[in-house]
Amino acid sequence: MPPPPEAVRGPAGAAPAALPTTERGRRMRARLLAAAREVFERDGFLAARVTDISAAAGVAHGSFYTYFGSKTAVFRALVAETMDDLYASMGTRREPGPPDGSPEEVAVHRIDRANRRFVDTYLQNTALMALFEQVTTFDPEVRALRQAARERNVGRVRHSIEQLQRDGLVAADLDAEYSAHALVAMVNGLVHYWLVLDGEFEQERLVAALTRLWAQALGLPVRG
Amino acid sequence: MPPPPEAVRGPAGAAPAALPTTERGRRMRARLLAAAREVFERDGFLAARVTDISAAAGVAHGSFYTYFGSKTAVFRALVAETMDDLYASMGTRREPGPPDGSPEEVAVHRIDRANRRFVDTYLQNTALMALFEQVTTFDPEVRALRQAARERNVGRVRHSIEQLQRDGLVAADLDAEYSAHALVAMVNGLVHYWLVLDGEFEQERLVAALTRLWAQALGLPVRG
DNA sequence: GTTGACATTGACGTCGATGTCAACTTAGCT
DNA sequence: AGCTAAGTTGACATCGACGTCAATGTCAAC
Numbered sequence: 001m002p003p004p005p006e007a008v009r010g011p012a013g014a015a016p017a018a019l020p021t022t023e024r025g026r027r028m029r030a031r032l033l034a035a036a037r038e039v040f041e042r043d044g045f046l047a048a049r050v051t052d053i054s055a056a057a058g059v060a061h062g063s064f065y066t067y068f069g070s071k072t073a074v075f076r077a078l079v080a081e082t083m084d085d086l087y088a089s090m091g092t093r094r095e096p097g098p099p100d101g102s103p104e105e106v107a108v109h110r111i112d113r114a115n116r117r118f119v120d121t122y123l124q125n126t127a128l129m130a131l132f133e134q135v136t137t138f139d140p141e142v143r144a145l146r147q148a149a150r151e152r153n154v155g156r157v158r159h160s161i162e163q164l165q166r167d168g169l170v171a172a173d174l175d176a177e178y179s180a181h182a183l184v185a186m187v188n189g190l191v192h193y194w195l196v197l198d199g200e201f202e203q204e205r206l207v208a209a210l211t212r213l214w215a216q217a218l219g220l221p222v223r224g
Numbered sequence: 225m226p227p228p229p230e231a232v233r234g235p236a237g238a239a240p241a242a243l244p245t246t247e248r249g250r251r252m253r254a255r256l257l258a259a260a261r262e263v264f265e266r267d268g269f270l271a272a273r274v275t276d277i278s279a280a281a282g283v284a285h286g287s288f289y290t291y292f293g294s295k296t297a298v299f300r301a302l303v304a305e306t307m308d309d310l311y312a313s314m315g316t317r318r319e320p321g322p323p324d325g326s327p328e329e330v331a332v333h334r335i336d337r338a339n340r341r342f343v344d345t346y347l348q349n350t351a352l353m354a355l356f357e358q359v360t361t362f363d364p365e366v367r368a369l370r371q372a373a374r375e376r377n378v379g380r381v382r383h384s385i386e387q388l389q390r391d392g393l394v395a396a397d398l399d400a401e402y403s404a405h406a407l408v409a410m411v412n413g414l415v416h417y418w419l420v421l422d423g424e425f426e427q428e429r430l431v432a433a434l435t436r437l438w439a440q441a442l443g444l445p446v447r448g
Numbered sequence: 449g450t451t452g453a454c455a456t457t458g459a460c461g462t463c464g465a466t467g468t469c470a471a472c473t474t475a476g477c478t
Numbered sequence: 479a480g481c482t483a484a485g486t487t488g489a490c491a492t493c494g495a496c497g498t499c500a501a502t503g504t505c506a507a508c
Contacts, residue, residue, distance in 0.1 A: 022484060024474080044362050046270070049465065060487040065467060134361035137354060138268050182433055189413030209406055216440045246454060248504080273495065284457040289497065 020067065029067045031057045033081065036074045041127040045075065045135050075135060079142055083132075083149045086125060087156075104221050107169040108211065111220075114160075115187075115210040119203060122191055133192060150188075154180045161218065170218045179217055186213055244291065253291045255281045257305065260298045265351040269299060269359050299359060303366055307356075307373045310349060311380075328445050331393040332435065335444075338384075339411075339434040343427060346415055357416060374412075378404045385442065394442045403441055410437055 020026045035057035039048045050071055054064045068074040101109070122129060135142045158180035164170040187210055194206060215221070244250050259281035263272045274295055278288045292298040325333070346353060359366045382404035388394040411434055418430060439445070 020485085022475085025485065028485080046362055050467085051465075061466095062468080062488065063486055066485070070466085130361060134358065137358040137361075138270055178429075185417050186410065186414050186433075186437075189415070189417030190410050191413070192417060193409050193413030205402075209410075212440075213410075216436075244455085246505090249455065252455075274497085275495075285496095286458065286498080287456055290455070294496085 025067075028057075028059065028063065032059065032064060032067055033074065033078060035059075037078055037082075037128070040075065040078070040131055045071075045131060072139065076139075076141055076145070079132060079135075079145050082128065083145060086121065086128075087149060087153055102221075103167070103169050107164055107167075107218075108215050108220050111214045111218075112207065112211040115214070116207050118187070119191070119207050119210070122195070123203070126195060129192075130195060150184060154184050157184055164218065170220065174218065183214060183217055186217075249291075252281075252283065252287065256283065256288060256291055257298065257302060259283075261302055261306075261352070264299065264302070264355055269295075269355060296363065300363075300365055300369070303356060303359075303369050306352065307369060310345065310352075311373060311377055326445075327391070327393050331388055331391075331442075332439050332444050335438045336431065336435040339431050339438070342411070343415070343431050343434070346419075347427070350419060353416075354419060374408060378408050381408055388442065394444065398442065407438060407441055410441075 020029050032053065036048075036053045039052045039056050042048075043052065048071065050064055051061055053071075053074065054061045057064075064074075068077065132142070132146060136146050137143075158176050161170060161174070161176040161179055165172050165174065165176065190210070190213075191206070244253050256277065260272075260277045263276045263280050267276065272295065274288055275285055277295075277298065278285045281288075288298075292301065356366070356370060360370050361367075382400050385394060385398070385400040385403055389396050389398065389400065414434070414437075415430070
């Protein structure tokens with residue numbers, strides 16, 4: 001039961017748009033992309049105008065169309081460029097002090113830190129994430145980009161779970177694939193809902209809820 | 225950290241729009257509203273045009289403006305009219321056979337049925353729910369309507385939890401208010417995410433996941 | 449059957465964002 | 479310096495959705 005396709009009507013003009021060949025061209029494209037991010041974050045997708053983007057980049061209106069065929073096109077480029085950076089930054093970061101306690105507690109601790117990173121990164125990109133949600137609902141291509149990113153993310157999570165299974169911290173007969181899917185859905189859904197509807201959670205409670213979610217899904221001991 | 229405000233730019237024309245006084249007027253308004261629902265579900269909010277709505281209602285373009293000031297206005301009316309019907313239909317329905325087993329099992333069973341109703345209703349209104357999500361991201365008024373609906377929903381859930389506590393099925397020291405908030409957020413978030421990204425869940429598994437979520441949050445026995 | 453308030457019609461003007469284009473500038477090369 | 483391809487400019491034509499409004503229709507009350 002996929003969401004409604006909803007092709008965006010409109011003039012469908014849209015130029016071809018080629019990749020720049022010169023260094024100057026690449027810089028300009030990058031500037032436009034940065035400006036687009038800025039304007040989108042400030043005004044949202046709908047209200048953002050191509051004029052605003054070129055203005056923010058300090059560039060003539062026409063130059064925009066040298067690099068992007070339309071507002072939608074530049075947004076897609078933005079998603080493609082950003083999504084993986086974002087997920088990557090969620091996964092890897094310098095770990096502080098070493099943990100101790102029972103192996104299970106160590107695992108929970110590990111998960112808790114990952115969730116904390118996740119929430120941190122999410123919060124630092126609130127506007128952008130909300131934008132992705134927004135455009136995902138009506139642009140099939142952006143949805144596809146996000147689906148692909150989710151697949152990679154599920155793969156990463158499944159890998160982590162299997163690692164925990166090899167370490168004997170999680171039951172070997174647990175369906176890692178399904179658990180990974182469920183966890184990614186729950187975590188993203190929860191954070192999204194909280195974000196979009198501006199719920200009553202404090203950040204710490206959110207992290208705690210996420211960690212409990214994980215622990216329960218993986219049959220790890222929950223404290224509190 | 226609320227989502228970006230994003231006032232919708234544009235001519236901001238929009239007539240006053242009054243409620244009809246005649247029976248004929250009420251019928252016309254209802255027809256327009258029904259047509260609007262149809263068109264919105266088919267085309268999404270962005271692509272829907274006022275022309276399409278009046279055409280679908282078999283009515284002149286101008287008539288639309290007798291009853292609604294703008295596309296946004298008619299959508300808000302739609303949300304206001306629909307939201308509570310929807311939640312209400314989730315809550316109440318004829319219960320089939322009587323349950324048996326330990327009191328805790330009875331409670332879990334009750335919750336499971338509620339979740340099944342919830343998912344059913346959600347699935348029957350997929351397009352509309354997706355629409356609500358979509359517009360919520362950029363229309364503050366619609367967001368406010370949904371927040372209000374969520375509050376009422378949280379209240380209902382809290383009430384159920386307190387009932388379970390009075391029945392001695394759930395620990396008396398559980399924070400019903402917080403649990404209700406968390407549960408509503410998780411359930412809505414999970415279902416939304418699944419819906420929007422067209423995940424791999426089957427309906428049964430989704431219901432099972434939701435029930436497990438509830439049971440764990442309330443400290444009830446989980447089977448399987 | 450006349451009246452008048454309410455409702456309906458659809459052609460039309462307005463507006464603002466989009467995307468184009470011909471002229472111009474920059475920079476690398478010989 | 480001269481040449482050329484790539485890049486840049488901004489005024490302009492286009493377009494389509496919106497919202498208005500004067501004319502017309504409906505119907506209940508008198």
